[in-house]
């Protein structure tokens with residue numbers, strides 16, 4: 001798990017957050033025993049945050065960029081209102097298959113629609129009026145995903161962007177993804193279409209509300 005705070009503190013926070021359906025622990029175990037970069041999974045604390053935010057705004061239409069093994073998808077879908085849908089996309093069929101196997105284990109998994117292929121192509125086909133969007137894929141394309149999503153958000157819709165502190169290396173970026181995150185953070189900061197706050201949860205989450 002990627003986290004900027006002390007692991008014991010992180011664990012304490014998890015233990016003092018809402019109980020989780022056992023499917024999340026199964027998904028965590030499978031991911032850590034089979035996936036190449038299991039630390040990409042958002043984990044229980046960020047997962048609950050996504051779920052509760054979706055619930056708080058009564059989200060019905062959500063989009064996710066970067067499915068991986070489906071933990072964040074499942075968390076967002078759990079918080080969607082009745083009849084809600086989440087479109088999530090990824091380029092990796094193997095991790096997407098793991099995701100689907102776990103979504104099938106809980107009723108709210110039916111709310112998730114998976115699309116395989118480059119995220120930019122998926123986003124171009126999304127109709128406007130989104131309540132919630134979560135960006136968590138290739139960092140070099142964050143600005144492109146943001147530009148595709150902001151016009152598709154309804155006023156009051158919430159955009160969430162993961163890894164915006166990139167293990168703290170945003171303070172001294174040395175490689176491509178770190179430079180991309182720094183450029184993205186600058187881009188979002190100057191975007192008058194949204195009001196944003198950067199949260200120091202896990203690896204940093206930018207939360208923005210469309211004006």
Ligand SMILES: C[S@@+](CC[C@H](N)C(=O)[O-])C[C@H]1O[C@@H](n2cnc3c(N)ncnc32)[C@H](O)[C@@H]1O
Nearest residue numbers: 040041042066068071072090091118119137138
């Ligand atoms: C950090 S992981 C997502 C983790 C996920 N949110 C979770 O909680 O399990 C990033 C994912 O983005 C996917 N990805 C990378 N480039 C992509 C692209 N161009 N289009 C769609 N997905 C992409 C990767 O295959 C990977 O599964």
